[in-house]
Amino acid sequence: MKVIRTINEMQQLALQCKKENKSIGFVATMGYLHEGHRKLLSSARKENDILVASIFVNPLQFGPNEDFERYPRDEEHDEQVAREEKVDVVFIPTVDEMYPMPMSLRLTMARRANVLCGKSREGHFDGVVTVLTKLFHIVLPDRAYFGLKDAQQFAVVDALVEDFNFPIELRGIPTVREQYGLAKSSRNVYLSEEEREKAKYIYQGLQKGQDLIRAGEKRKEIIVNEVSQFIKSYTHGKIDYVDLLTYPKLEDINTVNQRVILAAAVYFNQARLIDNVILEENGDLSFTE
Amino acid sequence: MKVIRTINEMQQLALQCKKENKSIGFVATMGYLHEGHRKLLSSARKENDILVASIFVNPLQFGPNEDFERYPRDEEHDEQVAREEKVDVVFIPTVDEMYPMPMSLRLTMARRANVLCGKSREGHFDGVVTVLTKLFHIVLPDRAYFGLKDAQQFAVVDALVEDFNFPIELRGIPTVREQYGLAKSSRNVYLSEEEREKAKYIYQGLQKGQDLIRAGEKRKEIIVNEVSQFIKSYTHGKIDYVDLLTYPKLEDINTVNQRVILAAAVYFNQARLIDNVILEENGDLSFTE
Numbered sequence: 298m299k300v301i302r303t304i305n306e307m308q309q310l311a312l313q314c315k316k317e318n319k320s321i322g323f324v325a326t327m328g329y330l331h332e333g334h335r336k337l338l339s340s341a342r343k344e345n346d347i348l349v350a351s352i353f354v355n356p357l358q359f360g361p362n363e364d365f366e367r368y369p370r371d372e373e374h375d376e377q378v379a380r381e382e383k384v385d386v387v388f389i390p391t392v393d394e395m396y397p398m399p400m401s402l403r404l405t406m407a408r409r410a411n412v413l414c415g416k417s418r419e420g421h422f423d424g425v426v427t428v429l430t431k432l433f434h435i436v437l438p439d440r441a442y443f444g445l446k447d448a449q450q451f452a453v454v455d456a457l458v459e460d461f462n463f464p465i466e467l468r469g470i471p472t473v474r475e476q477y478g479l480a481k482s483s484r485n486v487y488l489s490e491e492e493r494e495k496a497k498y499i500y501q502g503l504q505k506g507q508d509l510i511r512a513g514e515k516r517k518e519i520i521v522n523e524v525s526q527f528i529k530s531y532t533h534g535k536i537d538y539v540d541l542l543t544y545p546k547l548e549d550i551n552t553v554n555q556r557v558i559l560a561a562a563v564y565f566n567q568a569r570l571i572d573n574v575i576l577e578e579n580g581d582l583s584f585t586e
Numbered sequence: 587m588k589v590i591r592t593i594n595e596m597q598q599l600a601l602q603c604k605k606e607n608k609s610i611g612f613v614a615t616m617g618y619l620h621e622g623h624r625k626l627l628s629s630a631r632k633e634n635d636i637l638v639a640s641i642f643v644n645p646l647q648f649g650p651n652e653d654f655e656r657y658p659r660d661e662e663h664d665e666q667v668a669r670e671e672k673v674d675v676v677f678i679p680t681v682d683e684m685y686p687m688p689m690s691l692r693l694t695m696a697r698r699a700n701v702l703c704g705k706s707r708e709g710h711f712d713g714v715v716t717v718l719t720k721l722f723h724i725v726l727p728d729r730a731y732f733g734l735k736d737a738q739q740f741a742v743v744d745a746l747v748e749d750f751n752f753p754i755e756l757r758g759i760p761t762v763r764e765q766y767g768l769a770k771s772s773r774n775v776y777l778s779e780e781e782r783e784k785a786k787y788i789y790q791g792l793q794k795g796q797d798l799i800r801a802g803e804k805r806k807e808i809i810v811n812e813v814s815q816f817i818k819s820y821t822h823g824k825i826d827y828v829d830l831l832t833y834p835k836l837e838d839i840n841t842v843n844q845r846v847i848l849a850a851a852v853y854f855n856q857a858r859l860i861d862n863v864i865l866e867e868n869g870d871l872s873f874t875e
Contacts, residue, residue: 304751308751308753311753312753315604315605316604316607318605399697400696400749401695401696401697401698401742401745401746401748401749402693402694402695402696402715402745402746402749402750403692403693403694403695403696404691404692404693405691405692405694406690406691406692407689407690407691407692408688408690409690426691430750431749431750431751434750434751434752434753435751437753453690456690456691457690457691459690460689460690460691460720461691461719461720461723462593462597462720462723462724463723464597464600464601464723464726
């Protein structure tokens, strides 16, 4: 496995792969790799000749009061995981390498960003699409893999690729969960034992919503209300939002009449956890293994 | 020569070139091809296996009071020129093909745009970088060729490629001029006989500025003033601007102490003409044949 730290070396390697007609699969991460990342990596491993993973905690996607400084990092562990998942190239640039000077251009979201997590994380998705545009040009992937735990991110990246015609196939990979349903996340390390126990009820609440839709309930108001009540009473966390929107456009609806996302974000003591289910009109999961 | 009208066909052809290890040279145009375009095409022809030219009058880079509707178009002529210049592929998409729905993202200029032509053409360069980002992903060029007549555009594209790490080599090609120095432009068709006669004094004014710098004059104020006076008294056009800035950053200076651009824009009855010289500190031309 190759560890590359400069843009130039990474891009040259990618260009060489193109010349050799080797397909490139890409998993962009902020490191601290867990089972969720492993699943992205193993999916990508199967479908591509060369597997590239990037590890870059992107300052542009953190707000001034967010956890950029204390975001968990463990490069040694990450390289070990990457090796185990048969990654060919790990790209680990520094912040200076990625942003050597103030940018002359701004890439911003005009749709899909101002709901769900985007509402309380101003500029977050602008930072995401900015770093991904750079990474896509540096790694030149044929296919890029993203976890559906960050379903809004996936919707935003979908818009990025569509709007600007990137020659990249996007793959959304279903969320990996702990035994009782808690979605795997690097930020789970911030949870106390007790919180971890309670955090599982976020997913159970979403499942309750899915059950309602399966049973024929179509009114957003009813579904969101039931899920909110459930999560509130079981987790004792502070709910940031529970919402139901079209997917991937993330537009408001009153009635479930197409593919939707039912999503929740809950504040715990040291962490804000998110989870979602993406459902067809009849309540079936849209993305499955 | 192939004429391609869909994004998908163009992108597939470009991807196929990559697989066959063929280099792609790209000239993005708004059509109505003239000597200036021919020079871009012939430069690109020499350095690449496959030469792609796009013809697309991009509505995003025209302001509401600009000449989008009446911008000169002549596809038959353009295809003839392309054939003569040994273009392999002409990409001619419709507006609907390029912008099938409202975009979810916005690409905007935070630097380099708010001076020279950008000052009076709000959003113009946002439209330029947006369409070029799309075209770069559709055509996948190894090298892209731009005329230095639009020197601010070249500076803006330079920032685009730098900021977002496009794997593209940019080539700036010196301005092609009529016999008495008038820069070739599709918009020259808007000029009356008399105006065409006077328009040549724009370039002569810029040359006067170059002579001053060659002779040791370093004060921006003096140089800009002399050039303005010259153009004003000879063209009878209304001067939009005469300015002297660093190049390619387009930052303000008082003293010529690095590479600079000396640029002018002048309104005639039906047209606004631009021209410039890009000069080293000693007054030598920065880009030559």
